[in-house]
Amino acid sequence: MILKDRELFVKEAPDYTDDTSVMFIHSNLMQNLEFPKEYPAMIQVHQEHPAMEVPLHWHPGLELIYTRNKDITIIIDGEKEELKSGEFVLISSFALHAVNPKQDSVCQDVLSITLQSRYIEQMHPEIRNCAMSAHAPCATDESRQKMCELLEQLRKNVEFPKKHFMTNKLLFEILNLLFEEFQVGMQENSLKNLAARNKMVEVLDYVESNYREPLTTQSVAHRFGYTREYFCRMFKQYGNLTFKKYLTEVRLTAAVHELGISDQGVGLIAMNHGFPDEKSFFSAFKKKYDMTPAQYRHSIGRRI
Numbered sequence: 001m002i003l004k005d006r007e008l009f010v011k012e013a014p015d016y017t018d019d020t021s022v023m024f025i026h027s028n029l030m031q032n033l034e035f036p037k038e039y040p041a042m043i044q045v046h047q048e049h050p051a052m053e054v055p056l057h058w059h060p061g062l063e064l065i066y067t068r069n070k071d072i073t074i075i076i077d078g079e080k081e082e083l084k085s086g087e088f089v090l091i092s093s094f095a096l097h098a099v100n101p102k103q104d105s106v107c108q109d110v111l112s113i114t115l116q117s118r119y120i121e122q123m124h125p126e127i128r129n130c131a132m133s134a135h136a137p138c139a140t141d142e143s144r145q146k147m148c149e150l151l152e153q154l155r156k157n158v159e160f161p162k163k164h165f166m167t168n169k170l171l172f173e174i175l176n177l178l179f180e181e182f183q184v185g186m187q188e189n190s191l192k193n194l195a196a197r198n199k200m201v202e203v204l205d206y207v208e209s210n211y212r213e214p215l216t217t218q219s220v221a222h223r224f225g226y227t228r229e230y231f232c233r234m235f236k237q238y239g240n241l242t243f244k245k246y247l248t249e250v251r252l253t254a255a256v257h258e259l260g261i262s263d264q265g266v267g268l269i270a271m272n273h274g275f276p277d278e279k280s281f282f283s284a285f286k287k288k289y290d291m292t293p294a295q296y297r298h299s300i301g302r303r304i
Contacts, residue, residue, distance in 0.1 A: 038164045040119045041171055045158060046110040050289040050296070051101035055250055056204055056239060061115040062132055063091040064174070066151040068109040071102040077197075078238045088144075088151060090132040090178070092187055093117065096197060096238055103289055111155045113174070124179060131184040143181040150174050199224075200238045211250045212274045217243045248284055251275060255285075259293055260300055266293045 051070060065074065066088040074081045074089050075098040083089050091097050101108055120127045134144060154170045157163055203224060220243065221231035235243045255273040262269065270281030285293050
């Protein structure tokens with residue numbers, strides 16, 4: 001799907017009254033969030049092992065990611081930000097972003113908060129156009145420390161799901177600090193920027209739908225009318241990685257998910273997710289996660 005103007009980015013935010021807490025990424029790379037009725041945000045704690053990457057996607061709500069124990073690389077509209085343990089990052093509305101946690105033996109403990117834009121707009125009508133950064137001009141070491149303290153309290157509090165009042169108290173303290181200290185200004189929404197982002201979204205949409213096929217950099221570039229050289233530059237600009245590496249990561253993410261829920265053979269899973277053979281899947285998996293597919297299944301208690 002080609003996004004022709006900004007309205008297509010903003011029109012489908014779920015209602016605040018939705019009584020679910022499911023999140024998934026559509027094939028058009030918009031992350032569709034259905035928010036719990038108790039809170040003005042989606043709160044998630046990520047504790048997967050090995051740590052799973054989140055491919056390029058976008059959503060209308062501002063997102064805050066806080067890592068307690070693992071280094072993470074965040075790609076935001078092509079810019080790389082390295083997040084150390086005990087730090088947080090802010091991702092403005094609509095930004096194409098990806099999350100790449102460090103792969104090691106430690107089970108990750110990462111908190112993510114995605115704001116419900118429609119609800120927040122009642123208090124701050126321009127939230128969807130605000131650019132946010134942990135390194136905003138008004139931000140200080142003290143304000144960043146205060147934010148980390150609030151996030152740490154929230155992380156501990158969500159272990160007790162019935163503490164709705166305290167959770168909301170912490171969320172609104174976080175919101176207040178965000179808009180007092182971490183606004184950079186308004187996002188640049190020129191037609192040129194939107195057109196460039198739309199091109200990237202169209203390509204990623206195609207990959208998400210066809211990653212099982214024998215895609216190559218050349219074939220995808222040709223499909224969209226680009227030279228291979230131009231396509232490589234465009235992809236590197238937004239993804240901060242090569243197309244070949246991105247395609248491998250998309251395939252790995254899908255295959256790892258199936259390894260965890262299916263008892264199918266490793267070779268069949270590899271073929272089902274675009275790898276030419278079991279050997280190439282094994283090699284990519286071992287390089288990425290420092291374990292074999294069989295060892296991963298054993299670690300989560302599934303039979304081979």
